Amino acid sequence: MSELIHPTAVVDPKAQLGPGVKIGPFCVVGSQAKLAAEVDLGPHVVIEGRVELGPGVRVGPGTVIGTDPQDLKFKPSTVSGVRVGAGTVIREHVTIHRATKPDGFTEVGAGCLLMSTSHIAHDTRVGDGAVIVSFVAVGGHAEIGEHATLGGVSGVVQFTRIGAFAFVGGCAKISCDIPPYVVADGVPCVAHGINVVGLRRAGMPPAERRVLQEAYRLLYRSGLAPGRALERMRSELPALPAITRLIEFVAAPSRRGLVPPPGGWRGSAAESAEGLEREVV
Incomplete structure (x- = not known):
């Protein structure tokens, strides 16, 4: 035609x-x-x-x-x-x-x-x-990963990275990198967990989702510095493609630093996160 x-x-x-x-x-x-x-x-x-x-x-x-x-x-x-x-x-x-x-x-x-x-x-x-x-x-x-979702009226600052299958709530101020599979929201944006609903809809098996939740715990809830959390992920978690993608994203150079947990990074994790951001700016 x-x-x-x-x-x-x-x-x-x-x-x-x-x-x-x-x-x-x-x-x-x-x-x-x-x-x-x-x-x-x-x-x-x-x-x-x-x-x-x-x-x-x-x-x-x-x-x-x-x-x-x-x-x-x-x-x-x-x-x-x-x-x-x-x-x-x-x-x-x-x-x-x-x-x-x-x-x-x-x-x-x-x-x-x-x-x-x-x-x-x-x-x-x-x-x-x-x-x-x-x-x-x-x-x-900016870099928006595959199957990521950005909620309405959100703003993404220049050079920010948002990983695959991440989900960002509406009206968010996105000024830090959001790792793959993570749910984030707020002004400024903070991490809240793994995008379980989105991954279920995408067909990821429950066992793999649980491994990602453990990776999130190490990165955001263990009190470890991000670098140390990555070491634990590599040594303790199965080498699934999703885990490899998450580790590579967090380890990659960043102009914006990693989105923090609610309340911000604390202790050695705060010092490590600030140091990583200074190195790449």
Whole structure:
């Protein structure tokens, strides 16, 4: 089936349109756009610059993808863009800005849901299956892991990492890294436990969920410094893929430090957490 373009839409003849593409009323599609098969643009969508939308991507009315980043250091002559994976749904009035780095891309994975009026800033990477709820603002260079969920009206500070299958409650101030599988909430954000409901829905067996809960206890409730907690995880817990992912995330360099438990880090754990943050800033 050939593409279906509303007569009021403005589509540059150089844009690459796959079979079955639908472009609604008053859309604007630029010359560097690449829309794969079955992409569906609702009314008043703007696709500007180097934007690649994977097969089956649906874009709601008023959404703007690929415009310049909100970065005072950015040079408009920089060649960069936005990539969105197959099957992702982008609802009404979402904004996704292009990267600041030459030949860089702001990336949204496959099968994601970006709810209305959410914002994805420059150079951010959103993993497959992530859910970004309405009015969430994700700052530049952030990393959102696969199947993570960010609750409505939350704010993510630049360079923050949020791990796979993490769940963040609504109205949260996310200024520290949130490990994979962890539930976090609050202003400022603190860790509350393992995302048992999300992992159950994802099909993780109960035995593996219990191992993750033990890993959380070592990291957040044992009083150990994070480095010592990681040593205990490596020596005492089975080498499951989920445990390996959690350990690698916590051990990786961080600009923001690790989200604390309620009441904050204490004793040697506080000194260790502060030292880790100083090392990477």
